Structure formats: structure tokens, C-alpha cells
Amino acid sequence: xxxxxxxxxxxxxxxxxxxxxxxxxxxxxxxxxxxxxxxxxxxxxxxxxxxxxxxxxxxxxxxxxxxxxxxxxxxxxxxxxxxxxxxxxxxxxxxxxxxxxxxxxxxxxx
Numbered sequence: 249x250x251x252x253x254x255x256x257x258x259x260x261x262x263x264x265x266x267x268x269x270x271x272x273x274x275x276x277x278x279x280x281x282x283x284x285x286x287x288x289x290x291x292x293x294x295x296x297x298x299x300x301x302x303x304x305x306x307x308x309x310x311x312x313x314x315x316x317x318x319x320x321x322x323x324x325x326x327x328x329x330x331x332x333x334x335x336x337x338x339x340x341x342x343x344x345x346x347x348x349x350x351x352x353x354x355x356x357x358x
Contacts, residue, residue, distance in 0.1 A: 299347050303327060308350070312343040 303309065307319045309329060317331035327344060330336050 300341055300344055303341070303344065303347060308348040309344050310346040310348060311339050312345050316348065 303319060303322055305319055305322060308316065309319055309327070310316050311329065315329070315331045315337070317329035317337075319327055320330050320336055321328040323341075325341055327339050327341050328336050329339050
């Protein structure tokens with residue numbers, strides 16, 4: 249009786265799929281993670297970096313602290329921002345959250 253069980257187990261393992269198929273779900277999850285999370289985040293970081301590199305004098309910016317002001321001077325790592333008439337603060341360039349488009353242009357959805 250034991251030999252018939254061993255024979256059945258041996259027959260079942262002979263029909264087993266290749267070992268690489270067991271890793272297929274992990275590869276699929278990694279690809280899904282890459283395309284849904286990592287790739288869009290890297291694209292967004294690249295766009296933000298290009299915005300920071302293109303900051304020039306008289307651009308209106310939003311700082312990480314929530315201040316909106318006009319750029320007075322741009323250095324390699326710092327930006328002088330006028331937040332009110334006669335009040336200029338120095339901000340680290342990487343803390344600039346966004347460059348606000350000029351008010352003269354129409355929004356894209358109008």
C-alpha cells in the first residue's frame with residue numbers, strides 16, 4: 249500500500265511545471281509596481297527639476313512654506329524672492345514648490 253502512494257507522488261512530481269513559472273507572479277508584481285508607481289513618480293520629479301532649473305528673474309513662485317512671490321535674483325542654489333513690496337527673502341532653490349504661470353494667459357480649460 250505504501251508503494252502505491254509513493255508511486256502516485258512520483259507521478260505527480262513528474263508532471264510539475266518548470267521552476268521558473270513559480271517566480272512569474274513576483275515578476276508580474278514588480279512590473280506592475282514599476283509602471284503604476286515608480287515610473288510616474290520619476291517623471292514628476294524630472295518635470296519639477298526642470299522647472300527649478302528654468303526659474304528666472306520676474307517669475308512668480310510658490311515656496312514650500314506657502315509664500316507666493318516674485319523672483320528677484322537667481323543663484324546656483326538660492327533664489328531671492330520678493331514676497332511683499334520691499335521684503336525680499338532668500339530661499340533654497342529646492343524648496344520652491346511651483347512656478348506660477350503669468351496671470352495674462354488663459355487657463356487651459358477655458
